[in-house]
Amino acid sequence: MVKQRVVPAVLILAGVAALWAAQTDTQLSDRAIRAYLDQIHGQRGMMNVPRADGEFLHDFIVKRGYKKGLEVGTSNGYSAIWMGMGLRKMGGRLITLEVDQRRASLARKNFTHVKLGEVIELREGDALEIIPQLKGPFDFVFIDAWKPDYIRYFQLLYPQIRPGGAILAHNVLSHGKDMQDFLEVIENHSDLETHIERRSQAGISVSIKRQ
Ligand SMILES: C[S@@+](CC[C@H](N)C(=O)[O-])C[C@H]1O[C@@H](n2cnc3c(N)ncnc32)[C@H](O)[C@@H]1O
Secondary structure, eight states: OOOOOOOHHHHHHHHHHHHHHHHHOOOOOOHHHHHHHHHHOOTTTTTOOOOOHHHHHHHHHHHOOOOEEEEEOOOSHHHHHHHHHHHHHHHHEEEEEEOOOOHHHHHHHHHHTTTTTTTTTEEEOOHHGGGGGGGOOOEEEOOOGGGHHHHHHHHHHGGGGEEEEEEEOOOOOTTGGHHHHHHHHHHHHHTTTEEEOOOSSSSEEEEEOOO
């Protein structure tokens, strides 16, 4: 009698354990991802955002409930992983654009390693050519590529950002002189509410499109 009850209980426990294992196999905890981010941060030639800026991007996405994001300038995927971690909580997705083959290949490996391959899609090529082919609207774009091109990204992407959405740009404090035309537009645009996040010396501009 006891044996008859114990066997199904053991089978149920084994089933629960298998389900748990499958779950943890498809997702890495935030803690594990953050540990990996610390490992890949600052690799030579990758020009990653400072950790504080990565944290900000993650928190900003979660706080505003954004789901559909775009990044211009992937490098090895450091900032994309921060954003991907936020977007997976929202059931969202990120498209990230990178022109350099070597960095794109490193980023792909990193996305797979942290099991965010379903959340982050990398498109390899020149962002100025890819953006016109993308289907918006987007909740947000994070621009972190060649600084003098920011104004061109803005012109291409502004119509693709939904009202209530955001245009974020990196290095506005550290490289302001290389993007003066862009800064002038976002600071004076009647349909944008702009402020600068100063978590790091690089600075991130945050421009929210009015509803
Ligand atoms: C500052 S790094 C990006 C760092 C990344 N956001 C991070 O924090 O890990 C800039 C990247 O933009 C890429 N890039 C520059 N111009 C580009 C373009 N026209 N299209 C796509 N990627 C571009 C560069 O190859 C470089 O990897």
